Amino acid sequence: MFSLEGITNFIHEWLNSHLSAIFALLAEFVLVGVAAIGLFAFLGLVLVWMERKVAAVMQLRLGPNRLGPKGIFQTSADTLKLIMKEALTPDNADKLLFNLAPFVVIIVAMLILAPISFAKNFQIWDINIGVLYVTAISSLSVIGVLMAGWSSGNKYSLLGAMRSGAQIVSYELSAGLSILTIIVLTGSLKISDIVASQENGWWIFKGHIPAIIAFVIFIIASTAETNRAPFDLAEAESELTAGFHTEYGGMKFALFFLAEYINIFIVCAIGATLFLGGWMPFHIGHWVAFNHIMDYIPSSFWFFGKTGFLIFLIMWFRWTFPRLRIDQLLNLEWKYLLPISMFNLLLMSVMAIMGWYF
Amino acid sequence: MSASAIIFYCISTFILLTGILSVTTRKIFRSSIWLLFSLVGIAGLYFWMDMNFIAAVQIIVYVGGIVVLIIFSIFLTQKAGEQMPKAITGRKVFSILSVLAGLAFIYRVISLNEFHPNTTTVVNANVSEIGTQMLSTTEHGFVLPFEAISMLLLAAMIGCIVIAIKSKPE
Amino acid sequence: MFLKEYFLDIYKATKSLLTGMKLTGYYFTHHKEILTEEYPENRKNLQLAERFRGEVIMPHDANNEHTCTGCSSCEIACPNGSIKIISKFDITPEGKKKKAIDQHIYHLELCTMCGLCVEACPTDAIKMANTFEHSVFNRNHLIKRLNKPGSKIREGIEE
Numbered sequence: 001m002f003s004l005e006g007i008t009n010f011i012h013e014w015l016n017s018h019l020s021a022i023f024a025l026l027a028e029f030v031l032v033g034v035a036a037i038g039l040f041a042f043l044g045l046v047l048v049w050m051e052r053k054v055a056a057v058m059q060l061r062l063g064p065n066r067l068g069p070k071g072i073f074q075t076s077a078d079t080l081k082l083i084m085k086e087a088l089t090p091d092n093a094d095k096l097l098f099n100l101a102p103f104v105v106i107i108v109a110m111l112i113l114a115p116i117s118f119a120k121n122f123q124i125w126d127i128n129i130g131v132l133y134v135t136a137i138s139s140l141s142v143i144g145v146l147m148a149g150w151s152s153g154n155k156y157s158l159l160g161a162m163r164s165g166a167q168i169v170s171y172e173l174s175a176g177l178s179i180l181t182i183i184v185l186t187g188s189l190k191i192s193d194i195v196a197s198q199e200n201g202w203w204i205f206k207g208h209i210p211a212i213i214a215f216v217i218f219i220i221a222s223t224a225e226t227n228r229a230p231f232d233l234a235e236a237e238s239e240l241t242a243g244f245h246t247e248y249g250g251m252k253f254a255l256f257f258l259a260e261y262i263n264i265f266i267v268c269a270i271g272a273t274l275f276l277g278g279w280m281p282f283h284i285g286h287w288v289a290f291n292h293i294m295d296y297i298p299s300s301f302w303f304f305g306k307t308g309f310l311i312f313l314i315m316w317f318r319w320t321f322p323r324l325r326i327d328q329l330l331n332l333e334w335k336y337l338l339p340i341s342m343f344n345l346l347l348m349s350v351m352a353i354m355g356w357y358f
Numbered sequence: 359m360s361a362s363a364i365i366f367y368c369i370s371t372f373i374l375l376t377g378i379l380s381v382t383t384r385k386i387f388r389s390s391i392w393l394l395f396s397l398v399g400i401a402g403l404y405f406w407m408d409m410n411f412i413a414a415v416q417i418i419v420y421v422g423g424i425v426v427l428i429i430f431s432i433f434l435t436q437k438a439g440e441q442m443p444k445a446i447t448g449r450k451v452f453s454i455l456s457v458l459a460g461l462a463f464i465y466r467v468i469s470l471n472e473f474h475p476n477t478t479t480v481v482n483a484n485v486s487e488i489g490t491q492m493l494s495t496t497e498h499g500f501v502l503p504f505e506a507i508s509m510l511l512l513a514a515m516i517g518c519i520v521i522a523i524k525s526k527p528e
Numbered sequence: 529m530f531l532k533e534y535f536l537d538i539y540k541a542t543k544s545l546l547t548g549m550k551l552t553g554y555y556f557t558h559h560k561e562i563l564t565e566e567y568p569e570n571r572k573n574l575q576l577a578e579r580f581r582g583e584v585i586m587p588h589d590a591n592n593e594h595t596c597t598g599c600s601s602c603e604i605a606c607p608n609g610s611i612k613i614i615s616k617f618d619i620t621p622e623g624k625k626k627k628a629i630d631q632h633i634y635h636l637e638l639c640t641m642c643g644l645c646v647e648a649c650p651t652d653a654i655k656m657a658n659t660f661e662h663s664v665f666n667r668n669h670l671i672k673r674l675n676k677p678g679s680k681i682r683e684g685i686e687e
Contacts, residue, residue: 022361058552062564097391129410129485136414139422143394146429150387162433169426189485320552321545336538 004122004300032124036113040262045075047261051315058319085250090153097151102255105144109262112137116269117191119279119300130191134270135176142168149244160243163326164234168225170333175221177341181214181348182274195278202277206358210348215275217341222267223314230321268310279303365406373399384441387432394425411485580658581641584634586674593682594675596653598629605648610638632674651685
């Protein structure tokens, strides 16, 4: 059976038998880094293509359809074009910070990748504060946006950065509370423990009403945290001509663009891990035969399938809903999402104490 | 020198360098960004010590909270992009002197303290351990300070609401 | 009362969001709703709307007759001067001189397809055709003469 665990074990043993321990470790670091960058490039190409196709079909268009079957190579061609473009730095920009900002954004995205469990026993770093680590590091991504917006020396960029800051700082709260709702049930922040606790059913089914409310809040808050429509006030093309990355071009723009999609992937992966069981196959109670068939599907397929479904959901939001105004955005967070998620957390705690979940 | 020590010196150099840059740069926004890098470096040091929870909290509270607030207030000021005037030489001398005095004091305290490398007991920094300790009423429990801080935060929140509340037109 | 409104708000918002998602979801799953025309492939059976404005033409009937009187209304109506009427004087059987069209010159390269000439024409001599593949290698090919050589005005139009 296809499993990523076997491949990693084989590489680990092969390296250790040919190199000394410290060089084997260094070689593994390099391999992990290369794999992460490869995943980034792959995700960037595929998700952008997917977004354009989804957008097109929802707007009764065809989308990219010339380069390759169904236009699958369109994004590769776009990347090539972006590489060829001139990397321009505006005259009254703060040169150092302007050039640093895209790298901060992409490095933060890369750091969040560490604790995510892609398949059974296939994880870069099973840190014991897993989910908290993700929440902490993702709060760093706002810094890149603020740096980009301020150092561009442009009032639209500054406005975009400020909106983005206000948005991310406020939506982090309800995202964190909805994550906590599930942590109450698992009793551990470690990603592998969270996945293992869903062996006999995913939390969205086992935790029923509060888990579903938490899931909805998590999806809304994470859409807002990744600056996606309908919460894309930070870039708002029609008002701010792209907001914080107005002045960027070429590969530096591509890094921002890539980071957006990587962040979507990461929040969806976290959502899939917390609510939909990560790489756990779909099991129904005591249907032994059914469960056995489900076990035959490799765990990586389950993980990427669930993540892909959530990504599709977020894209569906983007191409359906109109953009919010800044006051509506803050109202939604402080008057609706935050109180609801607080009560939801209380409800879940009561449920966890009384044992009212499956 | 072991690999672990090399990593420690790298992180410390990073923290010190960004710290010095944050006080010497003449652009206020850059200063806050260097401060931010310095705080991230301290979080890295916590990670190096395997104190993951503290590191994550350091990032959430200082980087995600306080520095973002500082940056916001910089955005709201006028002329945030201009260079600050150079400091007066007299002030510079005094600040350097006070820094040296502080350094000497801390060095003295550290050198007087005898460190006993503790290799037998490993500090358990699990989140659940920290949580139990935080709410335990036994001898080394932190329930009293925890509750006191909760009260303080509650008072601060109520104060904010009172300040921000709209007075109804009579 | 406040709580009731609060939850009613949430209910209404969720409902309206779901309504929107239902529509886009319907479009996503029903690909036959797609409106895009894939142009070079479907060139053979391309259906353009009746109101599509491609270029100005002057219809001629089987006897090589048109209905243009050479009144220059279209030339006056054209906002960017893409029509030029060259008129001549015919001798009627009664021996009188009569104004008639010699050449109706149409500059396609200047035309914005606004259709004001068609509206201005009193005798419906010109109309908009829905051809649109106008690219040529020489700019001079875009200057067209709309009335065919040897054509004349149909009887009974000028009365």
